[in-house]
Amino acid sequence: MYAVIGLGNPGNQYKGTRHNVGFDTIDCIAQRNNVKVxxxxxxxxxxxxxxxxxxVLLAKPQTYMxxxxxxxxxxxxxxxxPLENLIVIVDDxxxxxxxxxxxxxxxxxxxxxxxxxxxxxxxxxFPRVKIGIGKPxxxxxxxxxxxxxxxKDDRITIDSTIEQAAKAVEKIVTHGINTAMNEFNQxxxxxxx
Numbered sequence: 094m095y096a097v098i099g100l101g102n103p104g105n106q107y108k109g110t111r112h113n114v115g116f117d118t119i120d121c122i123a124q125r126n127n128v129k130v131x132x133x134x135x136x137x138x139x140x141x142x143x144x145x146x147x148x149v150l151l152a153k154p155q156t157y158m159x160x161x162x163x164x165x166x167x168x169x170x171x172x173x174x175p176l177e178n179l180i181v182i183v184d185d186x187x188x189x190x191x192x193x194x195x196x197x198x199x200x201x202x203x204x205x206x207x208x209x210x211x212x213x214x215x216x217x218x219f220p221r222v223k224i225g226i227g228k229p230x231x232x233x234x235x236x237x238x239x240x241x242x243x244x245k246d247d248r249i250t251i252d253s254t255i256e257q258a259a260k261a262v263e264k265i266v267t268h269g270i271n272t273a274m275n276e277f278n279q280x281x282x283x284x285x286x
Contacts, residue, residue, distance in 0.1 A: 095144075095148070096178065098153075098154065098165055099153050100115035100206040101115045109248075110241060111242070111243065112158060119153050126263075128140045128151060130152075136154060136163055137154045137167075138152070139153070144266045145266055145267030150174075152168060159206065163213065180221070180262055183223055184224055191254050193222065193261060196220065197218075197274075199221070222265075224255065
C-alpha cells in the first residue's frame with residue numbers, strides 16, 4: 094500500500110495558488126484513475142485508488158500547510174505504511190519553473206509543509222515529487238509569492254507539469270522510484286534542486 098500526499102492549504106481562497114500544486118496533482122491522479130477524493134479522516138480529505146494492482150491512498154491534508162505532518166503521521170500510523178511507500182507532492186521555489194524533480198529523500202529546504210512532515214516522522218527518508226513554481230521577484234515576500242496565483246500562460250505550463258507529476262507518481266507505484274526518476278527528472282537545471 095502507498096500513501097500519496099499532495100500538500101496545499103484547504104479553502105477556496107487558496108485554490109489555484111502556487112502552494113497548492115500538490116492538491117492539484119492529487120486531483121489529477123484521482124481523475125486519471127476514476128477515484129473520488131471525498132472521505133474525511135486523518136485530518137485529510139482522501140480517496141482510495143488501485144494503481145498497477147497496488148492500493149494507493151490519495152490524500153490532501155486539511156491542517157494548513159505548516160501542520161501537514163499531523164495528517165501524514167496519523168495516516169501512516171493507521172495503515173502501517175512504511176516510509177518508502179509515502180510519496181509527498183510539493184511545490185518548490187528552488188527548481189526551474191514548470192520543472193519536475195523526483196527525489197528518494199532530502200531536506201525540507203524552505204518548505205514549511207515538508208518541515209512539519211520531517212519533524213513529526215523524525216525522518217526525511219521518503220520519496221517526494223517536486224514541482225517548480227518559480228521564484229519570488231526581488232523584495233517579494235516568499236509567503237505572498239507562494240500564495241499567489243499563476244498567470245493564464247503560466248497556468249498552462251503548470252497544468253502540464255501537474256499532469257507529468259501525476260504520471261510520475263503512477264510510475265513510482267508501478268515500476269519503482271528509480272525508473273520514475275530516470276523518466277521524469279529532466280529540465281531541472283538549477284543548482285541544488
